[in-house]
Amino acid sequence: MNSRARIACWAGDVAHWGLVNVLRRNGGNIPGALALRVDPALIGSLAAGLDRSVMITGTNGKTTTTGLIADAIAAGGERVVCNRAGNNMESGIAAALLQGRRESPQVGCLECDELYTVRVLPRVRPRALVLLNLFRDQLDRYGEIDHTQDVIAQALATSPETLLVYNADDPLCAAIADRVPNRGVPLGVDEPTGLEADRVSDSRFCARCNAPLDYAYVHYGQLGSYRCPSCGWGRPQLAFAVRNVELGRDGYSFDVEDRRADALVTHHLSCRYNGLYMVYNIAAAFAAALVMGTDAQRFQGVLDAYRPASGRGRTFSVGGRDVMSNLAKNPTGFDRMLQEIKTENGQLMAFFLNDKDADGHDVSWIWDVDFERLGDLPDLERIFVGGTRAHDLAVRLKYADLPAQPVVIQNLGDALRQCADQPLERTLHVVANYTAFPPVVAELGRLEKNFAPATSGAQASVQASAGTRSDAAPLPAPLALDHPLRIVHLYPDALNLYGDGGNIASLQKRCAWRDIPVDVDQVLMGQELDLFDADVVLLGGGSDRDQLAVAHELRGQREKLASYVADGGALLAICGGYQLLGTSYQMGDENIEGLGILDLVTTAASTRLIGNMAVNSSLCAEPIVGFENHAGRTVLGASETPLGVSLVPGTGNNGEDGGEGILHKGVVGTYLHGPILPKNPGVTDWLIAHALRRRGLAVELAPLDDTAEKAAHNVALKIARRK
Structure with a gap:
């Protein structure tokens, strides 16, 4: 070991000693970071x-x-x-x-x-x-x-x-x-x-x-x-x-x-x-x-x-009730935890979601978690949600249509006290993502030693509504449709990167809650594209490889999609799907031919536009919120209109002209995921109303109880405005 390495080791040792003996902290990464500055x-x-x-x-x-x-x-x-x-x-x-x-x-x-x-x-x-x-x-x-x-x-x-x-x-x-x-x-x-x-x-x-x-x-x-x-x-x-x-x-x-x-x-x-x-x-x-x-x-x-390390898979005993803690930080990991809960016939559960730097600020992935599988549980009683993005979880679980509606909590003590009426043999299953998990484990350690089942004052919790109509709204007469509204999801087996299934769920549920009959069809890779009686079409986002496969797939059926758009059909295109509708886009150094349905061109940049953002749009009264993550720089032709104006400078289509997305007849193209529709019910309702008008039904949609959606929207808007 050379002299520089020995000095680096000495510096790391001093840092570790100070952290442990003076600051009473775990050494962590700091000694290594300091030593590497001395000797990379x-x-x-x-x-x-x-x-x-x-x-x-x-x-x-x-x-x-x-x-x-x-x-x-x-x-x-x-x-x-x-x-x-x-x-x-x-x-x-x-x-x-x-x-x-x-x-x-x-x-x-x-x-x-x-x-x-x-x-x-x-x-x-x-x-x-x-x-x-x-x-x-x-x-x-x-x-x-x-x-x-x-x-x-x-x-x-x-x-x-x-x-x-x-x-x-x-x-x-x-x-x-x-x-x-x-x-x-x-x-x-x-x-x-x-x-x-x-x-x-x-x-x-x-x-x-x-x-x-x-x-x-x-x-x-x-x-x-x-x-x-x-x-x-x-x-x-x-x-x-x-x-x-x-x-x-x-x-x-x-x-x-x-x-x-x-x-x-x-x-x-x-x-x-x-x-x-x-x-x-x-x-x-x-x-x-x-x-x-x-x-x-x-x-x-x-x-x-x-x-297991750090409390993963650990069972705590709190007030005579077992509480099992687990970590999950992405869709696949979360699905594995849900499968484990199902195996144990879970009845009580709490999910925590943070969006700190170590977690990733984009929480759209929760819509790719198959929470719907919990609906098979015969005795599901309580679901609690917490963390910095608890309201996003509440919306996700609301649209999963489970027998128990989610309740927003501040901590696990709230959840355990609200389970006081449940038999003690019922385990509380807790799943948290990366930065939410250590506080959960620490709290469980404290509660295991000292838990007061009774609480004074009001509970700090909010239950998500199950999609009921607003109390002030009169019940509309059932719509006279000769066949249900047909929602077509294009290639979910390939373009599924940003929780686009949540957009389908939002369209489907907001129709069903209004007694508007609706069918959802999927068009998978290799299948014939049939848009003859389609009312709303979704084209989602995907990785470069998957997007290229869809481009090849759609090129041979371009005229069907082009005719649908020309006829005013409602279409929501997200990120890669949005780029694909233009004349061309870039994948690395390669220029890929688009479908040429919209007048827009996307080129590649060396940096990505990443972060929460908000857009003022004519589609709805509230700003549209979402998360962007794209290297493409999209420029609209002179005849095209952007979806709206970005409230956050340096975001949107290209980070320069202030525009985000496109609004072309019935087409809403956007870089916003999150996914866009659940947190922006005004956009969902615009697509539904547009589809009904195309059917010749100029009806006013009955308002719904959007308490949960508005709470998640407001959290995202607050984050975007901090930028």
């Missing part, structure tokens, strides 16, 4: 002193898998340095190596944020990189998944000797393995499990030719057994295969077949945790432990002794 190459210097190392990355499950691998290696008597607390950026890894060096560690077991692999992996040069999965997560920070894939592939290319242990059931992970020189160790679940698949997938397109993948079975998200019918690319042969998965009262049991050698070796494992995601985490940890040279016979003992 410090991670490489410290890693060079290890015998070997393993790095773990991916969207979900990093902390659990890292802890299991570290425990498995340590069970063999070796000293391990590990960032167990989940501080997985460059400074957190440096801090862990700094503190761990005093015990002369032999093995490094390091969790790494996906975007930091390109900075850390070339310096550590680990024996193996474990790639768990890739799901959309914090799109305003990570960007599209294509970008995350590129970063991980670039990192691996700098260390070609590193083994890639990866989840081959995920085509997004398999696509990385397909393009890097590193030797791969694929793992997966090699049989259908019969579990409930997720409603939304992050990508089911071929990594080589972009054709839709065929699946023999899907476990959840895009995970499963897949093959491209066009070019033949598919899930690789598994080196580690999970089979015979069984869910019992006390968790999962399953076999892991080690197929690396000519002679098959089968290992039986069991865990007390529910959720197929834990099976994947455990299988990945087991495969990595073997790659790192550990004894397979010790792994079951490690699994029996393991306790």
